Amino acid sequence: MEASNNEFLRGTLKTIVLKLLAERGRMYGYEITQSVKDRTNGEIMLTFGALYPVLHKLEQEGFLLTESVEVDGRLRKYYSLTPSGSASAVQKVSEFERFVEAMQSLLQPQQGLSVG
Amino acid sequence: MKKLTSHQLGLLQDHLIRHNTNDALLAELLDHLACEAEEYLWKGYNFDLALEKITQEANSKAVKYLRETYRQDVAMSEEQLQTATLDDIVFEFRNKAYGAYDLRQSYPMALRNALILGISLFMMLMAFLSGMNQGEWSFISSWGIMWMVGVCGMAYSIGTWVFNRPPHRLTVPI
Numbered sequence: 045m046e047a048s049n050n051e052f053l054r055g056t057l058k059t060i061v062l063k064l065l066a067e068r069g070r071m072y073g074y075e076i077t078q079s080v081k082d083r084t085n086g087e088i089m090l091t092f093g094a095l096y097p098v099l100h101k102l103e104q105e106g107f108l109l110t111e112s113v114e115v116d117g118r119l120r121k122y123y124s125l126t127p128s129g130s131a132s133a134v135q136k137v138s139e140f141e142r143f144v145e146a147m148q149s150l151l152q153p154q155q156g157l158s159v160g
Numbered sequence: 161m162k163k164l165t166s167h168q169l170g171l172l173q174d175h176l177i178r179h180n181t182n183d184a185l186l187a188e189l190l191d192h193l194a195c196e197a198e199e200y201l202w203k204g205y206n207f208d209l210a211l212e213k214i215t216q217e218a219n220s221k222a223v224k225y226l227r228e229t230y231r232q233d234v235a236m237s238e239e240q241l242q243t244a245t246l247d248d249i250v251f252e253f254r255n256k257a258y259g260a261y262d263l264r265q266s267y268p269m270a271l272r273n274a275l276i277l278g279i280s281l282f283m284m285l286m287a288f289l290s291g292m293n294q295g296e297w298s299f300i301s302s303w304g305i306m307w308m309v310g311v312c313g314m315a316y317s318i319g320t321w322v323f324n325r326p327p328h329r330l331t332v333p334i
Contacts, residue, residue, distance in 0.1 A: 073188055074195035092192050092218070093226035096185055097233040104234055112187075116163050118194055119187040 053088065057098045059140050060090075062107065062125070062133035070111075070124045073099065099123060107132055162201040164194050168211075172197065175215050179223040182230055183255035189226075193218060269324065273317040280313030 064076055071079070076099075077090045102108045107129030111122045125133060164172075172193045173186075181189055193214050200210035236244060236252060251261050287307035291297045298304050 072191065074192045077192075091222065092189060093222050093229060096188060096226065097230040100184070100230065101233040115191070116194070117166050118169055118191050120191045121188050 053090075053094070056140065057090070057094060058102065059136040060088075061095075061098055061102065062129065063137050065108070065123060065125050066130060066133040066137075070122045072120050072122050102129070162198060164197055164201075164207075168197070168207055169194060171211060172214070175211075175218070176223070179218070179220045180227070181223055182227050182253060184253060185226070185230065189218075269320075273321050276313050276317040280310040280317065282310075283307070284310035284314070 060080060061076060064079060065071060068079070073092065073095055077092070077095060080088050080090050099108065103110055103123070107126060108123045109126055111124070112119045113122060114120070169190065173190050176186060176189055176193070196214055196217075197207070197210045200213060201207060205213075231253065236249075241249070247261065247264050254261075256262075283306050287303045287310065290303045291307075299308065
């Protein structure tokens with residue numbers, strides 16, 4: 045899948061980030077891209093151009109806390125959820141699950157509608 | 161895991177700066193690219209090849225896309241714009257730590273203090289000269305009052321300057 049311009053991905057990026065942070069607690073940007081890549085077997089590749097604006101937006105909205113740590117001579121910025129971020133993660137994931145279910149029922153071939 | 165040397169990190173940073181990376185993202189992107197480079201090194205590439213691959217991927221198009229998305233997503237909301245000062249708007253996506261933002265913030269204060277100090281010194285000088293001229297001195301005369309007002313003004317402006325000075329930064333942020 046073509047990474048950052050994918051229209052399906054764009055709307056779900058926030059959900060992905062919140063969900064991962066809810067599971068893992070504290071992550072930095074590159075770690076998030078790698079973990080998405082590993083778990084989807086390379087099917088979803090986040091580019092930095094798509095990821096960092098979302099992270100900063102979530103931080104601005106008060107969902108994420110950041111902490112900069114110096115690692116090997118460079119600054120690494122770790123993100124973690126605030127309480128409102130955790131609540132939003134639960135809500136977004138459940139909303140998305142409902143959306144996926146609805147999509148699945150749309151994608152299934154329609155049965156039982158025989159021509160009368 | 162192989163680590164990048166500071167020279168190699170410098171090369172990556174140069175690349176990002178050349179492509180006009182957003183100041184707010186520079187340190188973070190540097191870490192991102194450095195992680196990618198280390199992964200290439202770990203897979204057995206040499207650094208030059210890794211650098212080439214990374215700079216291809218993080219080309220100006222990608223960085224531009226990042227800058228634009230960032231501007232759209234993280235721009236100030238309507239409410240924030242209502243209360244934002246001109247400085248906040250001008251420096252929204254710029255490096256505030258560099259110093260110009262602080263200078264602009266403290267400028268009105270500095271101007272006011274300088275004005276008060278200038279007027280006070282002038283009044284003191286005038287009172288002093290007239291005292292010398294007349295050969296006698298009284299604090300109750302109009303020149304005496306002028307002298308006292310000048311002293312108060314000087315003390316006030318120097319006092320506010322000393323106590324409200326922003327803490328001096330010694331470290332230069334990356």
